[in-house]
Amino acid sequence: MINPNWPIIEDAWAPAYGANGGGVPAGGYVQVTPLHQSSTRRGRQYELDQIQAGEYTSSLDNATGALDPTNTAGPWYGHIAPYQPFRKRAQWPPTPNLLTQVLASGGDTVAAGTVLSPDVVGSDTDTAPTVVASGTAWVGSNVLQAAVPVSTAAGSRIVHTSAVAVRPGATYAVQLRVRDVTAGTSLSVAAVIGWLGPTPGAAPVTTVTGASSTLTGGASAPWTLVAVTATAPATAYGMDIGVSLVAGAGATCAAQVDGWQVERAAAPSAWTMPGTWYPLIAGLTERWPSVWTTEGYGEVQPTTTDAVALLSQVTLADPLTAEISSHRPVYLYTCADPAEAAAVTDTIGAYPAVPIRAGKYGAGSVTLGTDITATTPAGTYTGASGTVARFASSAPGTGSATPADYLSLDAAGIRGPVNSTYTRLIAFRYIGAAPPTTAADLWCTLDSHHAQNPSGTIRLYIDSTGKLNALTSGFFTGGLTLTSAASVTDGNWHLALFGYSAGSSGNFFLSLDGGYLSTPAGSGYSPTGIVSDSIGAFVDGTLGAATSFAFSGDLSYVGELADFLSSTDCANLYAAWRSACSGESTGARYRRILRYAGYTGATNIATGQTTSMGPATDITGQDAFTALTSVVTTENGEHFVSADGTLTFKGRDARYNATTPAVIFGEGAGEYPYEECALDLDSTHLANMATITQTGTGQTFAATDAASVAAYGARTFTRDINATSAGECQDAANHLVSRYRNALTRVTTLRLHPSAYPALWPVALGLELGMRVRIKRRPFGAPVITVEAFIESIQWDFDDRGEAWCVLQCSPVDTTPYAVFSSWHTTMNVAPLAGITTLTINAPTDNVNPLSAQIYPGLSLILGPGTATQETVTVKTVGFSVPGWATANIVFTAPTTQAHAGGDVVCEPLPAGVTNAAAYDSVSTFDGSAFAY
Known part of the structure; x- marks a missing residue:
């Protein structure tokens, strides 16, 4: 019976896999059962602190000794070891359908043309099952399609997935809609459930096949329902479900699948679009301590950490x-x-x-x-x-x-x-x-x-x-x-x-x-x-x-x-030989270190704003995680393992450009409630005398804020950064003093209670590290307290009485907003030929003020800066425009000498060597400003 106020929770372990290069597989899981409390924690305390390995703790039912590594009669004996993949995730809203939305709906949640990863959905007949648009889809507007070559053998799976974790001893019902869309062909197919063995990625060791159906090919062929029900054996290492050929293919054809469902039931029920699966943590089991109570009851209390813990144990060579x-x-x-x-x-x-x-x-x-x-x-x-x-x-x-x-x-x-x-x-x-x-x-x-x-x-x-x-x-x-x-x-x-x-x-x-x-x-x-x-x-x-x-x-x-x-x-x-990789961006260096460490898991790595790092000789003898952290320090960015196990690196621009909150917490309309909020005017992160050491040269760069020194005393801050640019090192010192010269309000605790307020479930489950949020508090008789912050730590706590809490720690956003100075610039509305004296332009960012208030007769303008047809003209007159204008005309004092493309830039003169009119001021500094009027 599904509780509509509680998500479907899955705690799953992959006994067939080892460390897997730090990656978390998409399938091949056994569902395990927490007995008491379980909790997850990811992130760091505040933005200047080092990120810690994400951790999951729980106590698992081991009454039969099945999870005891020393139990020679256990179903997974010999395959219970440290550093095996583990994941915890939640489906909201809860539904009987345990598949992801993209598989259940035939790809309706992604764009047509998407080639799904073979780790998510595989095929024995096609290397790449694809999402294709269909006006006759069984549900929605897309379907999954796979090629079936002539002479494909019986038993071959057209599509299959092992994404659903299996609970040994449970009965599962699978249903799919399938059709052959190639005229003049036919296929004999059936739904199939397979039970995986101890070889990662291998075909099932045993299968159960449903009743067969014959598909008659045609562009508008009807959908055929195929289904199968089976009970998982105690020795299953995972479950693989899909549709397979009952007889060999007599001709090459294309098969489509839609309306897919797998549920824990004795028979298929009505198809339901599954809720969204939200990951809570994905990582690797680190230890398997077992406990036997005086009553003879057995528990296993594994400690699971994310890829950070694995990377911290790899020592890098030069x-x-x-x-x-x-x-x-x-x-x-x-x-x-x-x-x-x-x-x-x-x-x-x-x-x-x-x-x-x-x-x-x-x-x-x-x-x-x-x-x-x-x-x-x-x-x-x-x-x-x-x-x-x-x-x-x-x-x-x-x-x-x-x-x-x-x-x-x-x-x-x-x-x-x-x-x-x-x-x-x-x-x-x-x-x-x-x-x-x-x-x-x-x-x-x-x-x-x-x-x-x-x-x-x-x-x-x-x-x-x-x-x-x-x-x-x-x-x-x-x-x-x-x-x-x-x-x-x-x-x-x-x-x-x-x-x-x-x-x-x-x-x-x-x-x-x-x-x-x-x-x-x-x-x-x-x-x-x-x-x-x-x-x-x-x-x-x-x-x-x-x-x-x-x-x-x-x-x-x-x-x-x-x-x-x-x-x-x-x-x-x-x-690597010539210069120890000097000159590469922080994103490239981050990828390099991961490759050296043998990490093959999922990544999301930004390019980074530091485009030229110094030699990578500083990684020699370091553990991989420390080396990665040094790259993040140089970038002044952030890195973490996301809830789904993806190792993520963000440049410093990610926070600079996050100007609006993703979620607002508070008591007002459109705000999400919280149980507790603890704030701290934090003095431990004060810094008014910063010294930056350039790793490659040992040169130091300093910045000081005298007013802060007078107010708080000297508060020093040191940092090594491996950037080749001396200017960037100086900017880093200036930024750190600008950011930390005054005490800032930090959020030590923000406690959410979704089990008491179910509408909070999708919000809390969707939170991720680095996300910008707004927190409001309305004291009696006082102005509203508003804190703009970035999430630094996420902790989930589940107990055995149906309660769940999500606890956040947050750092404040920068108190100084950032801006990039630019010239006045817009684009040409037409593609003018050479010899014209009147040019139609599109409105720039400001279309409220008339064009005549923005440029004036006698002003020089550049047409097509940075292109082969760049030329400079002088304004004679400015055309009429009213608030809300879209285009206007400029008349020049002399005809143009070049033809230009439509959309070419028109702008004020730029400094020497600069071609980007939108961001040209190379001398701006933190807490400084430059104006040209």
Whole structure:
């Protein structure tokens, strides 16, 4: 029986999954039952405090020991572990239909053309079930459509979802409307319920199929109701429901589904549009403590945290190592070994140390422990530190019979690429004769057929023009060569990546310093039977280590990856190597850290207003969450895990631009009631002397407010920000003093009681961190107290007596409003040709004052600023306009010289180098103003 004043509450656990890269799956859940109180809490205390991991606590029924990890007879034995996905959500208004609105209605709550995520709704017959518009939809105006190719096997699911959590032992009824809309075809289908097993994302281990129905295809085919009822076994890991083929498809057709419902019942009831599912928290179970009372009753009290807790346990390497590690490194010899060493070691530990060997024709030299130097200051790399290996020969870059020392990869068991698809990388600085007389090999791999021609080889070498070449060839198949456009004999460091993807549609690529060249490779263009693999010279293992084409210079970061890198991958790796990713935005840095941490969950990451961060060397040795927090500090933004498990990063503009409240709490009309409101004129966040330290340089920037110092005493505030702009660092200091020079009123508690006031349920359930709200209080005989604030913390408390509370903590909005100064500007109403003297313009933001009050004869105007047809004109007369005007005319003193596009900007003159008329004042500061009249 559904209580109309209480939402449907789902506490669900995904026993088939592990940490899942920090992500929360859309399906595959078992519903568990809290016995007593349960609570969730997400967020931070106030805006200057660090966000804490979201947490869910409860006590779950474990009378049968089913949730005891040590119970060998338990239904999920061996699959109860820390860091498994967990979610708590609520449906309002409550309905029998447990599906989401988008699935139940065939996509009526999203736009036609939307391709639903396969995690939400899957198909065995189509890779992408799509929402399509239909004038004959069973309900609403959209339907779900999936392609069914000819010969699709019986049992294949046309559409299916595992989004509903299963309660073991409960009976479920499923109903759908389905039709075939392809004329001349037919399908035999049935509704199906499947019970999932312990393999994540796999097909159900058992299924129950309803009565079959035959669909006759046609553009206006009628809808057919299919249904099935089944009881969930005690061992279910989740429930998968949908419609499947009873017989194989005889022809390709399109099937549509609408009016979908799943309910806990012995038989289907009338279809109902489900209420909205509001997430309360989504995260990972961290611990599974069990309690057995003296009465023998069992409980499990798991602690669930969101992705913040997982990220806080990941320690990051330096940017270059982290970038390499994200691409499945096979081995990595950084050549940062001490000078006394006779070999270089694999930092991954997969292979033995690579010895330094002398060639057949005599020794050269390899000097370990060499400092990183370059011809120019910008010619080094900062993505990693340490020493490098220096190679020298008495006859570098020449032909056969050259004395040389080299690194013998084959002596360490590396004989060619470990995988058929690979990427090799090497950093180098050439310091020999420029260019080499013949060639200088950085890397040479040869097969046993070298005495024959052609043979199999992989070479990376500098040719006699100073260009870098990558060559791959197979035995008797010929070779492929890629040559860089730039010379590499400038005495500076360069990064080379080259690789091969196996198969008939394979490719061969070369990347130099982030660029990318590739060519189709097909199959057979990689050597087999390799006998020698060497660094620093061309070494022929079939001739007793005969050396030639010796390299002269420094080498480091010799490695191989199991991935075939894309152009984007190469650019990312080069940026990490050259500058530790300096110059990227805060949003890009946030994404980078998540990738380095192995996080694959859902994200919502803003670009950020800091467009150029300093080197990412500050992440080295930090846990991922601390590194992310540093990015947020630089941005002066916020981050949190939203209620549905999405890791969210917002730039500082999100709060600047949130000018109106999403919800108003109070006692008046249109306001939502609360039980308790506690305010605090907070003195702990005072700051009137701010010092900002620029992370990359250590330079400091200060701001002071003398009046605040006099009123409250010196209250210091320090912050490190990793922005490359000195102006931005100074602005940060000014802003912090402006914001925190006076005590601000903060909301320590705002208690909502939706179980006592059901109309509050959708409002409270829809609240999210960072949302702007307005809180009102009307004291007797006193003016209304109004607090504008942002939500910083949300806590939900549920007890076992049908009560629920939502408690908020909030920070005040900035007391100083923000504005951007602009020129007077509008757009052209027409597309004028050259030679006109009268121009029709659209009204700017101000259409109350007449145009003649805004511009005047003799004023210069720019037409089309920033375009190829930009020109300056002078106003002669201004056309008539009245309040509410939409267009008006301007007459110029001389004809125009350029044709313009309709909608081109017309504006007052702009400062030098500025083309944006709407935001041009680059010298405005906090608490300052600039006026031009």
